[in-house]
Amino acid sequence: MIIAMKPGADMDELHHFAKSLEKQGVKIHLSEGISQTVFGLVGDTSGIDEEGLLAHHLVDKVMRVQEPYKRANRLFHPHDTRLAVPGPDGAARYIGGGHLGIIAGPCSVETREQILGIAGAVKEAGAGFLRGGAFKPRTSPYSFQGLGCEGLDLLLDAKKETGLPIVTELMAIHQLEVFDGVDIIQVGARNMQNFTLLKELGHCRKPILLKRGLAATVTELLMAAEYIMAGGNEQIILCERGIRTFDNYTRNTLDLSAIPALKKQSHLPVIVDPSHATGLAWMVPAMAKAAIAAGADGLIIEVHNNPEAALCDGEQSITPAAFGSLMDILRKYAAVEGKAV
Ligand code: PEP
Ligand code: MN
Numbered sequence: 001m002i003i004a005m006k007p008g009a010d011m012d013e014l015h016h017f018a019k020s021l022e023k024q025g026v027k028i029h030l031s032e033g034i035s036q037t038v039f040g041l042v043g044d045t046s047g048i049d050e051e052g053l054l055a056h057h058l059v060d061k062v063m064r065v066q067e068p069y070k071r072a073n074r075l076f077h078p079h080d081t082r083l084a085v086p087g088p089d090g091a092a093r094y095i096g097g098g099h100l101g102i103i104a105g106p107c108s109v110e111t112r113e114q115i116l117g118i119a120g121a122v123k124e125a126g127a128g129f130l131r132g133g134a135f136k137p138r139t140s141p142y143s144f145q146g147l148g149c150e151g152l153d154l155l156l157d158a159k160k161e162t163g164l165p166i167v168t169e170l171m172a173i174h175q176l177e178v179f180d181g182v183d184i185i186q187v188g189a190r191n192m193q194n195f196t197l198l199k200e201l202g203h204c205r206k207p208i209l210l211k212r213g214l215a216a217t218v219t220e221l222l223m224a225a226e227y228i229m230a231g232g233n234e235q236i237i238l239c240e241r242g243i244r245t246f247d248n249y250t251r252n253t254l255d256l257s258a259i260p261a262l263k264k265q266s267h268l269p270v271i272v273d274p275s276h277a278t279g280l281a282w283m284v285p286a287m288a289k290a291a292i293a294a295g296a297d298g299l300i301i302e303v304h305n306n307p308e309a310a311l312c313d314g315e316q317s318i319t320p321a322a323f324g325s326l327m328d329i330l331r332k333y334a335a336v337e338g339k340a341v
Helices: 012-023 050-054 112-125 150-160 173-180 195-203 216-231 258-265 274-279 281-293 319-335
Strands: 001-006 027-032 037-040 059-063 083-086 093-097 103-107 129-131 166-171 186-187 208-211 235-238 269-271 297-303
Touching: 012 027, 012 037, 093 103, 093 235, 103 112, 103 281, 103 319, 112 129, 112 150, 112 319, 129 150, 150 166, 150 195, 173 274, 186 195, 195 216, 208 216, 216 235, 216 258, 235 258, 235 319, 258 269, 269 281, 281 297, 281 319
Parallel strands: 103 129, 103 297, 129 166, 166 186, 186 208, 208 235, 235 269, 269 297
Antiparallel strands: 001 037, 001 059, 027 037, 083 093
């Protein structure tokens, strides 16, 4: 980090200020120019508050050389992280580090027949994980809110029957009490910056699927991951699920460039949700292929046995048969990328 001090600042005051900064664990290289003095901060500056510095009467400008995230940063962890998620049989399923994690299932758990039927079909097609929402973040309070604990129980039954680890969304901290059997906890787009929730998940020892916020930058997503990692939980899967743009042809705009960007900046696995990104079932296969070609470590895809009758997100849900055909193609894409499905 570089701090340019105000022209004509008093030298004694500057030395005093430098000492106070050094107490925060960094070394200061002070360069005295003709009109301005510049501090070069060396060491871990992730804990130094840029805005706080700018409020100081001696400071003119602050420039970060290094990103404000550390644990999520590839700089300090050059190799890709491979997450191992044990299934009910004890054997690990991998995401990242050359392994594609394919998560599939309905937007919401609706009935026993629905979730068991879809779980069996996606497993048959080759999915590695089952998704299904029990607690749903809906835009309208009058829309179906999910089955709650009953939905979780049905998901657990589907896990037992198929052997697929389960992924479901956590909306509030108190729900952790009933998440014991959940294998991957999803933090939805709307909660990406719920910092209280993120901090709490830092103490949890389960992998977290962290979805990019509707209007969050790549750096903000990485800072959200950093929140969880700072608490000690380093098992994070980043998820690009489309962002808000001016175009409304699709539900969101899939930011494919976020995949190489996130992978350049971070060692964490990056997966893509083509269902929420487009909102259109017919577009899901094209975007799923594009995501793998762009370097994604996996996908989360909404699959419903009867999309027309789905209680949530039917328009973007593909059928089990379409998922099966897509998996056949994705295996070829995975092979080109040198990844295991
Ligand atoms: C979901 O996965 O069902 C969901 C609500 O996703 P998002 O948070 O990305 O909107
Ligand atoms: Mn959905």
